[in-house]
Amino acid sequence: MAGRPSDMEILEAVEAYAGRRGIAARLTDPGAPDVTWQTLLDFRIVRSIETRGERPMREPGGQDGLASRPTYTDIATHPVAPPSDPEKTEAWLLVRRGSLDEERCANCDRGTTKCGDCEGRGVRDCPRFVDCPVCEGGPDACWECEGTGRRRAGRPARLRSGAPSARRATCARCRASNAACPKCTGRRQLDCPDCKKKGHVQCGVCDGTKRVTHQECGGTGRFTVWTEGWIHQNPHREKERRLGRLDLRRTTGSVGRWQETILRRATDKLPDDLDEADENLIAPHLAPRKDEVARLATLRRLPLAHVTVHADPHRDYFAFPSHAGIEVTTRPTTQRVRYFAGIAMASVALVALVAVLVVALLR
Template sequence: MRFGYGANHGLGKGPQPKQGRLMLSETDVLQAVRQHIAERGEAPKMGQPTSGEITWHSLLEGTIVRCIETRTENKQLHRGRIDLSDRPRYDRLEQYPLAPPKNPAAALTLELVQRGSVNEDPCPCGNGKVACSRCQGRGDLSCASTTTCSDCRGIDACLRCDGTGHRTHKAPEEARQVAEERVTCKKCGAFEAACSTCRGRGHVTCSTCRGRGVRECPDCDGEGTEPHKRCGGTGLTVAWTEGIISRQPRTEEIKWPESGLPYVARQHARQDGDWRKTSLTHKDSVPDGLEAEFKALLKPRLKPRDGEIARKADLQYLPLARVVVPEHRHRVYYVYPGQSKLRVFILPSSQRTWQIAGAVLGVLAVLYLLSRLLS
């Protein structure tokens, strides 16, 4: 299995020159592992691998920004006059010409008016006023001329007559006099027996109507009329058919593969790898010079979405090999192209990871037992 990897990273349109292309093969990968072991001085102790199990990963990262357009029509009703002269006219909304955006990330909302749909109508109310719905045009509301006393609540307005004017109770003994101040009752004349607020009546004059029995309507401020809801008090309405063209960007983050590759290995490849980069718009086809793996990953992701009118994809690609050699079962080697040579990154195998974890847990258990014994 062989993978081509180009040295030209700023891809344009059309075929790419093949001169200077680096062909990444299984032989290249194993040789890079051997060289890495030698550079670390581990060859005499560990030996050099003669074969290995190689798994290929195609790393793809970047963003795809799509401009999605929707066109909708709505019936509009405006209360009062409105100037629509600055809005574009159309006959059929789906046929209104609008060039694709140069920047797919820019949002746009365009309000249009269907030609011949504007209709200005005088309102049946005449002047924008109708009779107040609360007072029925009278301008006032009936109101109780008195209200219950807030202090005595009409219950103990007078200790002698209970607010009736007829004394039915004896005067309380001095020791049983109530603490609050009492005044002479206006009903029965009893001394120091009545509530100081209502003076024995049990009610007071209404503060709103001042005892007149009617009060001003709060909804219309006594005028007897209110603005007509349909025309908003303007006396006319304007109706038209509105067309809306909305363009909104949708950004898709690309990260492939989504799983199956250790985070640390991917980070090393992201920082030190010699990524193959390309930038494509909706007008561009997939360049012929890209590797087959890159093309296979790109094509389904560049498929137009519903309502898509523009697109820009900024992507980068890197082949990466996962290598396990029989001589070093405790290691996993990751090999990928660097700026000047193949880069090698080592991680412990899953078996070695569990061994290390077990050893750490064993040490922690011993330390715990020692601390218990010493305490």
């Protein structure tokens, strides 16, 4: 890989770094440890995939905006430019040449139909009388005749507790005084306030016109018909990432001098110095896809060297090219991390056991 330091340059950088940490190590002497290389990869590709089709359209009324749409003859071959940025979504709506027309609505008369609520009468049936809201049309309509007009023979009008005679009226049916409901005066019913005793009211849907707007055609009495073609260009993304140890990613990502390769065409080649294993990993993602009209592939690489310093056996040393030269960093070995993790887990278990024993002793 171009830009990768030599093994000797790596060992010199690691030796100097270890010396600054107080670790005496002669890594450049004969028999020095081997340098193990790994290439960190971050590969991403976004393609613009184009889909096309057409469909019959039928919309109520006139469609003046259709005149400004582009027209086509064959949607499969109609030319549109590929996107300059494959990340963008593009869409076109077109009209097939010669398909634009108008047709009369067959289910209405110039945009209106007979009102369904009143069946074209302009009025709705309404009861001529309603129950009195005070006595509710019951026996309290009159305490003497109970609203029937027939007095109870030989018995005076009965008074209800809590209802003084001053609140009652003379019954319009049996003529008993201080016995009838003051609202309906014993009749039980009142003239309907809606229809004024006519027995019908104006239809509230058609406002008495007997006809309503035809919803299907929007009251226009016609439809615009055409064949609509559509073309969509949408981004599709893939990626392959091999970024190494999680605890190193921030350092390598912010400091490392990554080598970047941009591929914009299906014929563009991967770098010649790419490892065979890495090429086999990435190459399948570069194969052309059906209906692909544009692409942007970005390959970023960073060589990462691992060096074991025998004078410091519990730490791993890593080196990689940076903008300032060779960056060296160190991390605890995996075995060391597991060792301390085991101690921590054992400590937690011991604390839990002691807590259980204390609780048992206090009972």
